[in-house]
Amino acid sequence: DEPSTDQPSTDEPSTDQPSFDASSFDIDAYLGSSVHLLPQTPRLRALHTVMRDRGARRDAFLHASDLVIRMLIKAGLDLLPYERHDVTTPVGATYEGLRPASPVCGVSVVRAGESMEGELRAVLPDVRIGKILMQRDKETKQPHLYYTSLPADITEGHVLLMEPMLATGGTAVATIRLLLDKGVAEENIVFVNLITVPEGIDAVCRRFPKVRIVTSSIEERLNENAYMIPGIGDFGDRYFGTD
Ligand code: URA
Numbered sequence: 001d002e003p004s005t006d007q008p009s010t011d012e013p014s015t016d017q018p019s020f021d022a023s024s025f026d027i028d029a030y031l032g033s034s035v036h037l038l039p040q041t042p043r044l045r046a047l048h049t050v051m052r053d054r055g056a057r058r059d060a061f062l063h064a065s066d067l068v069i070r071m072l073i074k075a076g077l078d079l080l081p082y083e084r085h086d087v088t089t090p091v092g093a094t095y096e097g098l099r100p101a102s103p104v105c106g107v108s109v110v111r112a113g114e115s116m117e118g119e120l121r122a123v124l125p126d127v128r129i130g131k132i133l134m135q136r137d138k139e140t141k142q143p144h145l146y147y148t149s150l151p152a153d154i155t156e157g158h159v160l161l162m163e164p165m166l167a168t169g170g171t172a173v174a175t176i177r178l179l180l181d182k183g184v185a186e187e188n189i190v191f192v193n194l195i196t197v198p199e200g201i202d203a204v205c206r207r208f209p210k211v212r213i214v215t216s217s218i219e220e221r222l223n224e225n226a227y228m229i230p231g232i233g234d235f236g237d238r239y240f241g242t243d
Contacts, residue, residue: 007145020199027198027218034205036079038071038216048217052232061238068194068216070119073160076190076214077123080104080158102188103157107132107150109175112236116162116192130154132178134171143174155183164194164235166213167226169203176208186210194235195219197228 031037038044050056050064077100085099106120107113110133117129130150137144159179166172172191179189187210195217204211219228227233237243 020202022198022221025198025202027201030201030205034209034212035201035218036075036212036214037218038068038075038214044068044071044216052230054233058238058241065115065194065239066119069116069164069192070123072192072194072214072216073116073120073123076160076192077104079190079212079214103153104160105130105151105154105157106160106162107154107179109134109161109163109171110147112164112239113162115164115236115239120160120162132175134174134178136170143171145174145178148178150182154179155185158188158190159184161189161191163191164239165228166191166193166196166200166204166215167222167228169200172200172204173207176204176211180208190214195228195232197222 027035047064047068050060051068056064081101082098083101085097087095087097089095104124104127106117106124106127106129108117108129108131110131114131120127120129128151131147132145132150133147134143134145136142161175161179163172163175176186176189176191180186186208189208189211191204191211191213193213193215196213196215197219199222201213201218204213219231221229223229232238234243
């Protein structure tokens with residue numbers, strides 16, 4: 001399949017819905033349905049503590065990030081449908097088993113989303129992974145599509161959309177819209193995300209109520225530069241060592 005840069009249908013947040021109102025945002029309306037937050041165990045908090053420490057050594061940062069990303073990918077796969085698949089065990093008995101009911105592919109949002117590809121491959125070695133490169137145009141403020149390469153049969157199964165940072169939601173909304181334009185069913189998209197904020201959840205879930213978001217943390221807020229607080233800094237730069 002040739003890479004394509006057909007622009008997705010545009011959709012600035014301000015044009016089709018009121019801007020985010022923190023006072024009326026109710027996370028309980030989304031938790032368990034649209035938003036699946038990993039259990040906030042002490043171990044998960046300890047991994048987050050390593051990742052968020054500005055003085056973390058790079059190997060420690062990568063190790064903690066990969067462990068949390070693997071937890072997120074497994075949680076995303078747990079949301080997909082499974083069907084009955086019995087097998088005969090070595091002692092001749094029947095094990096009443098399960099197998100995925102539909103194919104799964106990954107789509108990473110370049111560049112930070114590429115940090116999730118390794119753990120997805122570790123869990124599903126033969127998974128096919130598409131890529132989308134979309135960046136906000138400095139002048140129009142609209143997300144601009146630079147590159148996309150997606151599996152040809154992406155519409156036939158579920159898509160794990162990998163984007164560790166869900167902040168304002170602008171790029172996420174445009175990316176999901178692009179997948180819908182390609183024929184992916186909204187309910188077949190599982191957004192695998194490391195950290196998010198109420199603004200990002202609101203932007204995605206109000207437009208796409210059937211998309212499910214798996215995340216490991218809901219941050220307090222965005223600062224004036226659209227960084228999440230307390231946050232993790234620029235995740236792509238820290239993960240790929242370009243900071
Ligand atoms: N992207 C990042 O890498 N970090 C943020 O806090 C927000 C967007």
